[in-house]
Amino acid sequence: MKELKVTPIKDGTVIDHITPGHALKVLHVLKVPESTFSVVSILMNVNGKKGKKDIVKIENRELDPKELDKIALIAPKATINIIRDYEVVKKHKVELPKEVIGLTKCSNPTCISNAREPVESRFQVINRDPLRIRCYYCEREPEDIAAGII
Amino acid sequence: MPMNFKHRDIISIKDFSKEEIEYILEYAKHMVPYAKAEKHTTLLNQQILATLFFEPSTRTRLSFESAMHRLGGSVIGFADPSGTSLKKGESLADTIRMADSYSDAIVIRHPQEGAARLAAEFSEVPILNGGDGAGQHPTQCLLDLFTILTEKKKIKGNNVVLLGDLKYGRTVHSLAYALSLFKANLTFVSPETLKMPKEVINECKEFGVEPVSTSNLEKAIKEADVLYATRIQKERFPDAEEYNRVVGSYKVDNALLQQAKQDLIVMHPLPRIVEIHSEVDSTAHAVYFKQAFNGLPVRMALLSLILGGKKI
Numbered sequence: 297m298k299e300l301k302v303t304p305i306k307d308g309t310v311i312d313h314i315t316p317g318h319a320l321k322v323l324h325v326l327k328v329p330e331s332t333f334s335v336v337s338i339l340m341n342v343n344g345k346k347g348k349k350d351i352v353k354i355e356n357r358e359l360d361p362k363e364l365d366k367i368a369l370i371a372p373k374a375t376i377n378i379i380r381d382y383e384v385v386k387k388h389k390v391e392l393p394k395e396v397i398g399l400t401k402c403s404n405p406t407c408i409s410n411a412r413e414p415v416e417s418r419f420q421v422i423n424r425d426p427l428r429i430r431c432y433y434c435e436r437e438p439e440d441i442a443a444g445i446i
Numbered sequence: 447m448p449m450n451f452k453h454r455d456i457i458s459i460k461d462f463s464k465e466e467i468e469y470i471l472e473y474a475k476h477m478v479p480y481a482k483a484e485k486h487t488t489l490l491n492q493q494i495l496a497t498l499f500f501e502p503s504t505r506t507r508l509s510f511e512s513a514m515h516r517l518g519g520s521v522i523g524f525a526d527p528s529g530t531s532l533k534k535g536e537s538l539a540d541t542i543r544m545a546d547s548y549s550d551a552i553v554i555r556h557p558q559e560g561a562a563r564l565a566a567e568f569s570e571v572p573i574l575n576g577g578d579g580a581g582q583h584p585t586q587c588l589l590d591l592f593t594i595l596t597e598k599k600k601i602k603g604n605n606v607v608l609l610g611d612l613k614y615g616r617t618v619h620s621l622a623y624a625l626s627l628f629k630a631n632l633t634f635v636s637p638e639t640l641k642m643p644k645e646v647i648n649e650c651k652e653f654g655v656e657p658v659s660t661s662n663l664e665k666a667i668k669e670a671d672v673l674y675a676t677r678i679q680k681e682r683f684p685d686a687e688e689y690n691r692v693v694g695s696y697k698v699d700n701a702l703l704q705q706a707k708q709d710l711i712v713m714h715p716l717p718r719i720v721e722i723h724s725e726v727d728s729t730a731h732a733v734y735f736k737q738a739f740n741g742l743p744v745r746m747a748l749l750s751l752i753l754g755g756k757k758i
């Protein structure tokens with residue numbers, strides 16, 4: 297039997313395996329709801345096969361998997377499922393780029409990237425699991441990456 | 447491997463391989479007679495170094511300026527940002543664009559971490575980091591390595607004790623990294639509240655070095671070949687009493703050095719306040735003034751390599 301604790305949608309996008317508690321941050325990064333009129337449903341702390349997770353469903357809208365890689369920073373295990381006529385027709389695992397630019401602030405208050413300079417924040421991904429990123433400018437590693445999301 | 451330093455930025459010691467560091471240190475040895483004005487050169491004749499000090503410094507600025515003059519070049523810049531357009535709110539990026547068009551290389555000291563890295567993005571000419579807040583100070587690290595190398599003939603295998611404020615001390619983090627790269631043995635001595643950060647210890651371990659952390663200086667000193675003392679700032683302590691207790695227990699004096707090896711060298715990035723008793727100055731252990739001098743040949747080597755491109 298299909299694992300379907302969520303109400304089925306006919307067409308749209310399901311973001312699955314979001315780090316529990318991070319669904320709202322994921323939506324924030326995707327600029328939802330500002331950028332969409334679609335019906336969006338959020339499930340938090342759902343029991344999945346591999347422990348707790350959050351799920352987001354966006355109806356009648358197919359998000360571009362490339363754009364979705366941005367959420368890898370806060371939900372590195374997320375999968376993107378494109379739903380057409382109730383079926384999953386495309387599945388994409390988010391992938392973290394080597395460098396993360398302009399997505400999360402440096403947690404070091406005296407880092408030059410937090411000053412009034414014409415640069416975006418910039419981090420190198422030094423480890424994927426557990427996720428570790430290092431500021432290109434001050435060389436420090438933020439502990440709570442999600443907290444810095446711009 | 448051919449070494450090419452021409453036009454390279456000097457931002458962080460981590461940007462350099464072990465071989466590159468060795469090359470710089472060897473070249474610095476060659477610079478010593480020029481630094482002492484026993485030999486003369488006009489290698490950087492007609493070249494201009496800009497020294498932008500957004501935060502005060504004595505040794506770093508003077509030795510960079512002296513290095514440039516000794517190489518036949520000239521220097522422009524400021525020693526303190528008051529009176530510059532920075533006070534009017536100009537961005538660092540704009541200040542750098544301006545200095546870039548007036549010079550062939552730029553030394554920057556700035557109170558914020560990452561400032562030198564940012565400067566390099568806006569500059570065509572090479573940037574030399576003279577210290578960015580609590581961040582990097584690569585030329586200090588190189589002169590520290592140079593001092594150990596010239597005093598001990600090698601870096602590998604020495605028992606190096608890093609003493610003092612290991613939590614906030616800017617020089618000790620990159621030094622611990624670099625010493626691990628060269629496979630020195632490390633002991634970290636600090637008060638409980640000023641211990642070496644976990645990330646730095648992990649970096650050492652990545653090079654196969656297992657640093658020992660302790661608060662007991664008397665024990666650590668016995669096997670040491672190098673004692674690197676740093677300043678403990680009063681501001682780090684909740685009250686004067688606690689500060690005095692800690693500073694008292696980490697004071698380097700002749701009584702302590704009696705328990706050390708004959709050929710132990712004592713280093714300090716200076717300025718020292720009370721960490722090293724002045725009675726130590728006249729002993730063979732004291733190399734901190736020589737260490738300060740070593741800033742000159744090391745900075746001369748860097749300037750020649752990135753600006754000259756050819757050797758003298």
Ligand SMILES: Nc1ncnc2c1ncn2[C@@H]1O[C@H](COP(=O)(O)OP(=O)(O)O)[C@@H](O)[C@H]1O
Nearest residue numbers: 299300302303304305310312377379382383384
């Ligand atoms: N029609 C649908 N409406 C809403 N959610 C769906 C639909 N089809 C599948 N899903 C959800 O999309 C995610 C991926 O589905 P599926 O590929 O079947 O599972 P899995 O990735 O766990 O193997 C799951 O969270 C599933 O509940």
Ligand SMILES: [Mg+2]
Nearest residue numbers: 299312344345
């Ligand atoms: Mg599933």
Ligand SMILES: [Zn+2]
Nearest residue numbers: 402407431434
């Ligand atoms: Zn930073």
